[in-house]
Amino acid sequence: MAEENDNQQPESSPKGNIIPINIEDEMRGAYIDYSMSVIISRALPDVRDGFKPVHRRVLYGMSELGVYHNRPYKKSARIVGEVLGKYHPHGDSSVYDTMVRMAQEWSLRYPLVDGQGNFGSVDGDSPAAMRYTEARLKRIAEEMLADINKDTVDYQSNFDDSLKEPSVLPARIPNLLLNGTSGIAVGMATNMAPHNLSEVVAGIKAYIDNEQIEIEELMQYVKAPDFPTGGIIYGYSGVKSAFETGRGRIVMRSATNFETTKTGRERIIVNEIPYMVNKASMIEKTAALINEKKIEGISDIRDESDRHGLRIVYELKRDAVPNVVLNNLFKYTQLQSSFSINNVALVKGRPMTLNLKDMISHYVSHRIEVITRRTEYELKEAEKRAHILEGLLIALDHLDEVIALIRASKDPDEAKAGLMERFELSEIQAKAILDMRLQRLTGLERDKIISEYEEIKKLIERLKEILASEEIKKDLIKQDLDDINTKYGDERRSQIEMAGGDFNIEDMIPDDEMLVTVSHQGYIKRTPLVEYRTQNRGGVGSRGVKTKDEDYTEHLFTATNHNYLLFFTEKGRLYWLRVFELPEGTKTSKGRAIQNLINIESDDNIRAVLNVNNLSEEDYINNNYIVMCTKQGTVKKTLLEAYSRPRVNGIIAITINDGDQLLDVSLTNGNNYIIIGASGGKAVRFHESDVRAMGRGAAGVRGIRLEDGDEAIGMVCASREDAQLMVVSENGYGKRSDIEQYRITSRGAKGVKALNITEKTGKLVSIKEVTDEDDLMIITVRGIAIRMSISDLRIMGRATQGVKLIRLNDKDGIASVTRIVKEEEDIEDSESQENDDETPKSED
Template identity: 35%
Template sequence: MSKIESLTLEDVMGERFSRYSRSIIQERALPDIRDGLKPVQRRILYAMNKDGNTYDKAFRKSAKSVGNVMGNFHPHGDSSIYEALVRMSQDWKVREPLIQMHGNNGSMDGDPPAAMRYTEARLSKISGEMLRDIDKDTVDWVLNFDDTEYEPTVLPSRFPNLLVNGSTGISAGYATDIPPHNLGEVIDAILYLQKHPDATLDDLMQFVKGPDFPTGAIVQGIDGIKKAYATGHGKIIVRSKTAIEPLKGNKSQIVITEIPYEVNKAQLVKRIDEIRLNKRVDGIAEVRDQSDRNGLSIVVELKRDVDSTGILNYLFKNTDLQVSYNFNMVAIDNMRPERLSLKRILVAYLKFQQEVIEKRTRFNLKKAKDRQHIVDGLIKALSILDQVIKTIRASKNRKDARDNLVKTYDFSEKQADAIVALQLYRLTNTDVTQLEKESKQLAQQIAGFEKILDNPKELNRVLARELRELAKTYRNPRRTEIQSQVQDIKISTDVLVPDEDVVVMVSHDGYIKRSSIRSYKASVTESGLKDDDYPIFMKQLNARDHLLMFTSKGNLIYRPVYEIADVKWKDTGEHISQTIGLDGDEEIIGTFAFGSLKEPGYFLIATDEGHIKQTAFSDLTPGRTYKKHAYTYEKLKDEGARVVSVKYLTEADQAKQILLISKHGLALRYTIPEVSVNGARTTGVKSMALRADDQVVNLQLVDDDSQLAIVTQRGAFKKLAVKEIPVTSRARKGVMILRELKNHPHRVVDFALINDEHQPLEIVTDRKRTHDILPAEFSLGGRYSNGSFVIDVDSEGVPTQIREKPAEITIN
């Protein structure tokens, strides 16, 4: 009667999954620490060796080898077996290929290999070292999946394959990434470790400098290598080997001759070409893959007079010309997956090879002793040859002859079998001599084998000699260059941004855009703005210029011109609040464009609450978070306070004076040096003495010949000569420039400089209506006049601003 058990799903799933995980970890995905092979790779090499499909024989169809492996040892799909076989033959994937192939075995471009019915394969010469001594009981054997024959659990691996060819794989809960290394270096380290068991990592790294990828390239970061070798986990930078070559006509080209390990060359070339097509970098003329049978060669041809180093740095940062490689040295050690240090891998391999030598020596010793026993029997038989022949002739059959020899002359059964099987031509005096010579040689061999087994030093001497011979045969120069420091990649804006002129516009409502000169010329009459919006900044700039936008609430917004939305001139553009949050009543009051972020000048900043300061350009240089956050350029004391003016002062402006006018019609003029220089997050000093209900409406830079255009809330316009306002000093009350009325007095809303009497000025009202004024049509007023009424406030709205009328841009 069957027994039904009641188990929880958790227990069943946990137990089943752990069995499944153990299976794929040990039987599929992770390499063994001793031979560095996964089961499928081991079975391929063993099966091909068993069939005599070795480097010194003719090639055979890959399909035959795959079928043999699948039928006898690896009961999985033929595609996975063929894939493993092909990988072991790809000299850009493994440092020392274990398989030689005829036919298409894939490429660095990611091309698949030809079907296995078309390709031919055989073991490479170095594969013979993996399998050498396998027939001498050096490794353990287990039955295959259908118990029809035995297969090895590990190969003798007479060279340290785990490090030399590396390994990569993913299993349940584990992954491994062991890079390839140089065979000569690894063997040198093993020989050193053999003599110095207490060797430190630094000692071993005198020999193993770092990974040695089959594709060469440059490894940067000795600290990453050291950490990886110490812990089994670390990160290095792998960089392509490149050279910048000059061409005729001030042109140059970047020639790439080695690329990082496991980078798809075709995808790399495609990515570089996409950067060229999308104009992510200005200066790439053409990308060509010139690789042939002589080696890899990718040529990036550059335009005239470009920063070739800068473009190369951009390609390093934005393509697989430079990648990071993460060590994760996991392998099966004593049936368990372990993360391994360099020393532990070398110690495990050394111990395994000592076991292989010991087992091989025991096998050879037993074989020599068995043969010596037979030879001794033959010598004895030949010394009493007549009696032996007489005994054999008197016997009934072979078995009876053997039994009679054992009984009569005290031979062992094995000796008797050898005597009975002896051929008549051997019964000569010469053969006795040969047997005695062989016996002497066997005695020497047995003594040598016993010496190896009895003396660990002798065993290590044999192992060292074999490793040195192997290194001498297969050593080859290092391909990967090791550089101790990771080089910082600095990309200048000149590389990223094309050197082209564009038209940039900032609107009153906060819309910002850039357009090509061509687009501007095609749609010059269509600004793309809403009917009640208007430009406050419009200029032809270079894409490499920098834009600083100052708001009325003390916030500074920075944008490189090339980062401004590139749209058609007739489109609206992007709103600044899409990336930076501004208050609903916050306005941009000053916009400035600069060719660099290292200007020597100062910004003059004035607030309506009566504060003023100078701030150095260098103090307003944007930080890393400029895309998401505005920068404070003025600390406002009161919540309702606003910045009314921002001016950029050059050295030439220092001779001018500051003119401030308050709402109540008080004007104060003084020199620029009276204003101290303060940092960004400061309020500044007192600009003028204001009454409790008064405030500063604007600031202008003037001289004695300047003329002012003043507008009041009642719609009056007044033209005033600056010389009417005396030069005094900062923080004073100022002089009246309006006549005070008892009923409905005039209040100044704004004032502007008249640079050209025949250039119209524009008055803007609170209804977003505009009214043009031609200053030449008005005569100069005295200090105590209120000007002429020009706007009907009832129909057009209350004036809020007076400014120069935006003109069409003159395209250079």
């Protein structure tokens, strides 16, 4: 009995109301509900207007307050209170922070809020409290709300069902693409980049014209993201990936330039920084890296930014190489940063990853729906007005009878019923007649009613045409976009720099032939060959290069814009550049310091430059060789393949022994004859096969045996059957001789006489391989240039003294000699050529 009583539960026990469930199922269901709430109602934007709920509520709340762009500002606290109390029941900071960001020019490409007061800074400074600042809508933000009162979008109840708020905005501007967004939901995130309005408009119009357009074609219009802080988009592969897949990583660099102070010191100037980078924090971290010796060469950092623009100055030490320092800044600081694009947005309430075409197509679909609903609303209103006007016209046609009927009625209801019965009017028409003022009975007012009715009928026909035609709706979208572009379109701020392998930029650059000059003090430039005119032998020459005091042209050669230049230094290092990457100048300009283009060491100098057509074709780089010669007569041969992988900081091309330096470099096919000249007037000729191919870091073998006091002055790899050897002495004498006159010897021999050296001629300074089709360009130490046709020089014996090539002034000498292959337009009839100076006959 006791056991039975123990099992009985008291009547007040709640056991009958408890439903046992699995806690895992409950937590799973609750978490999914929470995550969906975050995804839909907080963190992700709607693909149609590009807004999260809080942004939409702020703009809608401001429009309901009437703070338009042409109205006075209102306190931010007043706006925040309006939005909090009516639509967004969360913390006031969430609303205020959202409004502040929409007012910051460095946060949004096209700001939507016009703020007055302290709204923060690019240095990360906090905005003033909402009680101190004021705000109103920007004019462009009002385009987001245009036609919202014409039943264009659906409304939903607010948090307490007391009011209605729009579930999406009409979005006359494609805000999602223009301003982008970022947000972290549960299990997913979004990070969308801003774009240029003019480009986006062009892309949307192209899509409307051809909905089958490919993304690659759209990218001709929408070229890349366009960030509010400008900067440089470095590399295009990330942009291409983002446009095609919705995901991509964009590398951004600061916009920089070099300046030279009055004292001759270099400085790096930063005018634009990557998007979302805190300027003050970046400078502080850079200073810390300098103190830790991770970045060297910087003596001072100054922030000279003001209301006119951003300017950060990096003062460099005297021995610092600007290009090297800048690359280290890119490597270790936020002067270079990345922006990871992840285009996730809500499409019909579901999160989706979108490519460029997806975002455009969803926006166009939304605008078609908005225009359809707006047209239906306007048609409904027009038909209502037409209906009323028809009633008024009936009344005016029977005016006396209407007045008599009204006067005979005891009250308005009886009059309304009488009108409806007598003239077969609707209740709305009868009421309008009763509400009509007596002044409408005049003849002029009657004409106005008739005119209005005719206009309304035309409007109704037009609205019905719009509803019946998708093409007309699309034309209206394009008209809206053109209007938006006219009002708010601007130039792109972020530059696009195609990085290695991303884009064949040479396709956009004509492959013109250039004359490249490198001065003794390291200034380089490229000049179109057409700037130089052909002169007769013995001419005084024209001024070819304007150099600094005590500077002169040391290297001179021809190349086309698309070629690769391999720079070999006297220490045996190799650097790469494309010809079109060189600064272009006139024949009298100085050029730019080569240290600003390549990361050459401050105590090193360019000794030879090789012009190579291609570094990616396997057959080419594995069947061609680079042959090098040093001043001590050492020669080395290595496959071009060993030098086909460019590196920013260069590589070792040849190991240079103490007291030696690299002299000359040639590209060969493995079957040429090598000729090495010495300053004493001798030259050795041997077959290339006498030099075995070596590794990149090898020192080489002996090429010529030099006499005391002599040094090697040049190397020729004879490749053309009809070629001769051109030799030039330091006092301006030279001649050309058949290469066959130089007998073949073994590698390492003393060689044979190349020029009869006398006090009059001076030592040998240059040897070149030439033909009748070539020109010769000679530059003196003082920068005087003369270009002459090789065909004007007769072929002479190997051991002769030669002829006078250029008339030299006192203390002048030959600095550089190069062979130029003539183009058709360069070949002129010497008889009809006009010279600036009379030139004497050259002596034989």
